[in-house]
Amino acid sequence: MYNRHVIVDLDDLTEALARLELEGGDCLEIEAKTFSEYSRAALGPTLSAFANLPGGGTILLGVGEDPVSVIGVQQPHELQQALVSQARQGFSTEIAVDPRSIAIDGKTVIAANVQEVPINSKPCRWRETGSAYLRQYDGDYRMSQQEEQQLLLRHQRPRQDSIAIPGTSVDNLEGDLVQRFLRAVRTGSTALSGQSDTEVLLNLNILTEDGEATRAGLYALGRYPQRQFPGLSITAAVTDANDAVRATDRLTIAGPLPQMLTDAVDWVARTTQTRIRFGDDGHGRDDHEFPLIAVRELIANALVHRDLSEPALSKGIEIRLLHDRLIISSPGGLWGLSVDQLGTRDGKSAVNEHLYTICTFATDYEGRRVIEGLGSGIREVRRALREADMEPVRFQDTGVRFTALLPRSALLSPEDLTWLSDLEAHGLGVEQRHALVEMRHRKSWTNASYRRRFDCDSQQARRQLQELVNRGYAEARGQRGSTSYVLASDGARPASGATDIAVPAEISSLTTNAPAVWTSLEAGPRTRQQIVEATRLSPRQVTYALKRLEEAGFVQKDGRRGDTTTTYHRA
Numbered sequence: 001m002y003n004r005h006v007i008v009d010l011d012d013l014t015e016a017l018a019r020l021e022l023e024g025g026d027c028l029e030i031e032a033k034t035f036s037e038y039s040r041a042a043l044g045p046t047l048s049a050f051a052n053l054p055g056g057g058t059i060l061l062g063v064g065e066d067p068v069s070v071i072g073v074q075q076p077h078e079l080q081q082a083l084v085s086q087a088r089q090g091f092s093t094e095i096a097v098d099p100r101s102i103a104i105d106g107k108t109v110i111a112a113n114v115q116e117v118p119i120n121s122k123p124c125r126w127r128e129t130g131s132a133y134l135r136q137y138d139g140d141y142r143m144s145q146q147e148e149q150q151l152l153l154r155h156q157r158p159r160q161d162s163i164a165i166p167g168t169s170v171d172n173l174e175g176d177l178v179q180r181f182l183r184a185v186r187t188g189s190t191a192l193s194g195q196s197d198t199e200v201l202l203n204l205n206i207l208t209e210d211g212e213a214t215r216a217g218l219y220a221l222g223r224y225p226q227r228q229f230p231g232l233s234i235t236a237a238v239t240d241a242n243d244a245v246r247a248t249d250r251l252t253i254a255g256p257l258p259q260m261l262t263d264a265v266d267w268v269a270r271t272t273q274t275r276i277r278f279g280d281d282g283h284g285r286d287d288h289e290f291p292l293i294a295v296r297e298l299i300a301n302a303l304v305h306r307d308l309s310e311p312a313l314s315k316g317i318e319i320r321l322l323h324d325r326l327i328i329s330s331p332g333g334l335w336g337l338s339v340d341q342l343g344t345r346d347g348k349s350a351v352n353e354h355l356y357t358i359c360t361f362a363t364d365y366e367g368r369r370v371i372e373g374l375g376s377g378i379r380e381v382r383r384a385l386r387e388a389d390m391e392p393v394r395f396q397d398t399g400v401r402f403t404a405l406l407p408r409s410a411l412l413s414p415e416d417l418t419w420l421s422d423l424e425a426h427g428l429g430v431e432q433r434h435a436l437v438e439m440r441h442r443k444s445w446t447n448a449s450y451r452r453r454f455d456c457d458s459q460q461a462r463r464q465l466q467e468l469v470n471r472g473y474a475e476a477r478g479q480r481g482s483t484s485y486v487l488a489s490d491g492a493r494p495a496s497g498a499t500d501i502a503v504p505a506e507i508s509s510l511t512t513n514a515p516a517v518w519t520s521l522e523a524g525p526r527t528r529q530q531i532v533e534a535t536r537l538s539p540r541q542v543t544y545a546l547k548r549l550e551e552a553g554f555v556q557k558d559g560r561r562g563d564t565t566t567t568y569h570r571a
Contacts, residue, residue, distance in 0.1 A: 005029045006098070007058050007111035011541070013102045015457040016060065016111075021068040021448075028137055028396055029055065032063035034071050038082040040090070044126040047087055048133040049140040050114035051095045051124040052151070054397045055338060057135065061110040072107025083112055090128065093121040122151045122399070134398055147400045149311035150332070154399075158335060160308045161216035161352040162205050165228055168213040170201070174256055177221045177362070184361040184369070204361075205354040215308050216355035219257055220362050220370075226254045229313050234260055234303075236267045236319040249321075257303050258364040264299045264319060265292060271321055290326060290406055291384040297377040298328050298393070298404045300370055304359050305351040305402070307332025312400075326406040333399045342395060343378035389430050391454065416440070423473070431456065432464050436473055439487040444477075446484050462536055463516040470519060470534075483536070510552055513537055513545040518554060518570070525558065525567040 007016050016030055031046050043059070050057035061083075062073035073079055080099040087095040096115040101108055117124050123132030123143055132143045132151075143151075153160075170178075178201075185200055186193045192200050201207045206217030218225045225232050238249035249271060253263045272289040302317050307330075315331040334342075336349035350356035359370040371377060381393055385406075396403040416437045423436070431454040435445060450461040465485050468474035474485045503515040513535070520526060520534040531542050546568055549555035559566030 005055070005058055006113045007060075007102075008100055008113075010102055010104060011459075013060075013104060013109060013111060015459065016058070017063070017068055017070070018451055018458040020063070020065065021451070028135060028398075029053070029057040030060060031057065031139075032060045032065045032068070034062070034064045038079055040082075040086055040128070043083065043086060044090060044128055045133045045140040045142075047095055047097070047114060048091060048124050048126045048131075049135040051091070051093075051117045052122055052132060052143075052399060053135045054116060054333060054399055056114045056116040059110075059112040059114065061112065062107065063109055070105050070107050070109060073110055076101045076108045076110055079110055080112075083110075087114070090126065092123075092125040092127065092132075093117050095124065120155050122154070123148050134400065136398065143400075146311040146314070150307060150309060150400045153309045153311070154333070154335070158307070158309065158351055160310070161214065161219075161355045163215050164208045164210065164212040165215060165218055166212065168218060168228070169211050170207060170213070172213050172218060172223060173206070173221045174223045177256055177258065180363050180367070181221060181358075181361055184363060188361060204358055206358060214354070216352060216358055219308070220355060220358045222256050224254070225256060231312075231314040231316050234264050234299075234317045234319060236264060236271075236321075238271055238321045257359065258362055258370055261296065261300055261303060261370060262364045262366070265296045268292070268295050268299075268319070268321070268326070272326075289408065291388045291390070294381040294384040294393070294406070295326075297381045298406070300359075301377060302328050302330035302402075302404070304356055304371060305332065305334075306330040307400075308352055308355070322408075324408055326408065327403060328406075329401055329403040331401055333397045333402050339395045339397050343382060386430065389433055391430060428468075429464065432468055435465075436468065436487070439474060439485070444484045444486045450485075459513060459537075459541075463513065466516060466535055467519060470522070504554075506552065507549070507554055510548045511545055513541050514549055514554075517542060517545040518549060521555065521568060521570050525569040527564065527567050529564065531568065 005016075007013055020027055020030060020032060031050075033042060033046075035042060046059055050059070061079060062071050063069070064071050080101065083099055084097055087097040095117060098113040098115075100111045100113070102111055103109075125132045129142075132148060133140045134143050134147060178197075182197055182200060185204070192203060195203065198207070201217070202209065205214050206221060207213060213222065215229075218228065219232055232254075234253040236251045236253060251267055253260050253267070255263070268290065269288055269292060274288055299317075299319070306312070306317060307315075309332075312331040317331075318327070318329045320327040320329075332351060334349070335351045356371070360372070362370050364370070385392060391407040394405045394407075396405070419440060420433055420437065428436075431450075434454070435450065439445070445465060447458055447461045447465070450456070450465060451458060454461070456464070465474070466476075468485065469476050473488055475488050477484050477486060503519060507514050507518050516535045516537065517531055520531050526534065528539065528542055528546070531537075531546075532539055535542065537545070546555060546557075550557065554571055555568050556571045557566055557568050
């Protein structure tokens with residue numbers, strides 16, 4: 001329930017401002033407000049929305065959104081007191097708020113970290129209006145009655161997938177799908193292999209004891225589940241820059257779950273770019289803009305883990321192809337885990353347990369299972385995107401809708417791929433590889449343009465660009481604050497004998513700036529000031545990183561702390 005994006009110091013605030021700038025002022029977990037005097041009316045909906053948001057969020061008082069700018073506040077102490085008082089008394093349940101006053105650019109900003117309220121206290125209502133609010137990228141909005149019911153039903157473990165559908169029977173199931181399902185069960189389950197067809201369908205909650213189909217059974221194996229539940233469908237559309245959906249690119253996908261999965265993946269394949277890539281054998285193959293294995297896993301997750309409660313049945317899954325991203329969104333939210341846990345060892349939890357089990361045996365018309373059931377889907381998505389030199393997937397959970405966002409990356413030409421291969425640029429990240437290619441085509445980078453292009457914070461941009469300089473691929477021009485990065489004059493090939501600098505994972509986990517500091521010591525001992533100049537970090541950032549590296553045993557110092565002649569070297 002704790003805010004996973006807590007802002008407590010200047011570094012956190014700087015990073016948050018970079019995110020706001022990158023996302024055009026629209027950020028799910030961060031809300032900027034410019035007013036210098038306290039406003040209960042302006043803060044009421046936002047406090048409610050963050051209290052209802054999984055993971056909570058942070059309100060920045062004294063920050064403008066369009067453009068992102070530091071305005072500052074007057075009387076910060078009084079503002080903080082008023083904020084905490086409203087959070088305690090102005091809502092249906094007390095909201096925990098941790099406000100921090102942070103000085104930046106000679107002004108004071110208040111970062112109010114709002115914790116998510118317990119699930120059994122949702123929806124959290126603002127007493128002044130009697131309404132509960134939800135968070136979206138473009139702000140806060142009042143929950144509909146359906147959305148409130150969705151949250152209320154999440155007070156207990158979802159069981160709606162086992163509800164019987166009156167008037168249905170085995171005749172409402174698709175015979176071919178059922179037969180393939182039964183064969184998969186008998187080869188994949190020792191406990192069920194010797195049971196009759198009826199027993200299998202009963203034990204796996206496809207049919208009830210009265211012979212009626214369950215929601216999960218009809219959704220996964222039904223002839224046409226949308227006859228009973230029109231909302232159990234997918235709407236796919238290509239959207240232009242003005243968010244106007246072009247009718248020619250709009251498609252409604254229906255049928256049983258395995259068929260919808262196949263049809264949705266085919267739609268993405270048809271509407272996105274492809275490129276022919278020739279292998280060493282001389283044979284060409286189509287490279288899709290998005291790895292289809294990743295697309296399939298994300299759509300399968302949306303289908304299997306969508307909310308099947310009564311209030312959500314009218315809401316469908318949405319797939320949107322925008323100019324800069326592919327969006328896959330489904331009604332409902334995560335159950336039993338957070339966004340940060342997805343793809344980890346502990347990140348396996350089915351919203352619909354019965355439907356999940358059914359889909360480990362259900363297959364499409366080509367014989368592929370809907371899901372593998374090993375909790376490896378998200379890891380497979382990340383692996384496929386990494387191997388395709390694409391940016392990672394981003395997830396959002398508002399509690400009533402879960403969204404996966406796949407940034408669109410320009411496909412590299414065969415010439416660019418060959419050029420990168422010739423560089424022997426091993427160990428570089430996806431962002432750095434794309435940055436180098438664009439440098440090859442005479443583009444220069446600044447910290448701000450790199451952040452916007454690759455969706456990273458200021459420190460990450462600085463570290464990645466400096467690594468390109470340190471390894472001889474790029475040159476830095478200009479002074480601090482106006483530095484630009486261009487392709488090195490020698491064609492970006494490191495000097496003969498240069499070795500790739502691999503940063504151990506243990507160092508990367510210490511602190512954001514530890515890898516850059518450790519990398520700067522590759523050539524030998526340096527003073528703190530020399531490290532500052534090499535990394536372009538602030539003295540305070542370098543000092544903190546050195547402290548963590550020393551404590552972890554990766555760096556040693558020669559001299560006394562505070563002495564300008566003291567040097568640091570790798571242990």
